[in-house]
Amino acid sequence: EAQVTQNPRYLITVTGKKLTVTCSQNMNHEYMSWYRQDPGLGLRQIYYSMNVEVTDKGDVPEGYKVSRKEKRNFPLILESPSPNQTSLYFCASSLVRRVGGSDTQYFGPGTRLTVL
Amino acid sequence: AQKITQTQPGMFVQEKEAVTLDCTYDTSDQSYGLFWYKQPSSGEMIFLIYQGSYDEQNATEGRYSLNFQKARKSANLVISASQLGDSAMYFCAMRGPNTGNQFYFGTGTSLTVIP
Numbered sequence: 001e002a003q004v005t006q007n008p009r010y011l012i013t014v015t016g017k018k019l020t021v022t023c024s025q026n027m028n029h030e031y032m033s034w035y036r037q038d039p040g041l042g043l044r045q046i047y048y049s050m051n052v053e054v055t056d057k058g059d060v061p062e063g064y065k066v067s068r069k070e071k072r073n074f075p076l077i078l079e080s081p082s083p084n085q086t087s088l089y090f091c092a093s094s095l096v097r098r099v100g101g102s103d104t105q106y107f108g109p110g111t112r113l114t115v116l
Numbered sequence: 117a118q119k120i121t122q123t124q125p126g127m128f129v130q131e132k133e134a135v136t137l138d139c140t141y142d143t144s145d146q147s148y149g150l151f152w153y154k155q156p157s158s159g160e161m162i163f164l165i166y167q168g169s170y171d172e173q174n175a176t177e178g179r180y181s182l183n184f185q186k187a188r189k190s191a192n193l194v195i196s197a198s199q200l201g202d203s204a205m206y207f208c209a210m211r212g213p214n215t216g217n218q219f220y221f222g223t224g225t226s227l228t229v230i231p
Contacts, residue, residue, distance in 0.1 A: 031217055040125075042207060042223040050217065058218065090161060096217055103211070104151055105219060107161035 002027045006091050006108035013081055014116050021076045021111050023091030030096045032074040036087040049074055050096060081115040088112050120208050122222035129198045130230050137193040137225045139208030148212035150191040155205040167191055203229045
């Protein structure tokens with residue numbers, strides 16, 4: 001089954017304790033992305049990657065790190081989480097957009113993070 | 117800069133009626149894609165429909181259609197014959213070539229279908 005998986009689905013942690021949210025896709029997609037969703041703000045992109053070893057900042061990258069060592073995996077790292085990073089996080093993947101292609105994103109199930 | 121605007125924070129519709137969710141966008145790209153996603157209360161993001169900027173006909177997928185007006189830069193989602201299961205958040209998104217293939221999302225519209 002084609003899918004994007006994220007782990008953990010729920011996480012409660014404390015300020016300053018490093019954490020990693022894993023993301024994996026089995027569709028051989030080049031493009032992967034992380035979003036955070038907050039009420040009234042929609043989805044905002046944190047980081048994205050066009051391919052292995054290629055990552056770029058999105059609109060809200062502060063406080064986050066990513067890596068893309070393998071095509072299928074795109075972990076999100078919070079080195080020192082703070083309460084303002086409490087949010088719902090989505091990983092997504094797609095093909096790199098080609099002119100005329102639909103290339104929709106496929107989303108993971110989401111990770112609800114609470115930082116106390 | 118790319119921008120997506122959804123001006124309706126919340127909408128109500130009677131079951132079996134049609135409803136239109138508004139979306140306007142701002143881009144300088146000539147080639148771009150427009151997407152609608154549904155997020156039910158369970159939280160997952162579900163792709164509904166896609167419209168390419170060069171597509172001459174409005175996209176349709178079952179009860180979903182996209183009213184694309186390129187000159188006005190609008191991409192409204194029309195849901196026909198609303199069902200109770202359509203109650204959800206709906207997000208409009210855009211993707212263009214000049215911003216590293218990034219997707220930009222609107223703030224969403226919460227749709228409630230009334231029995």
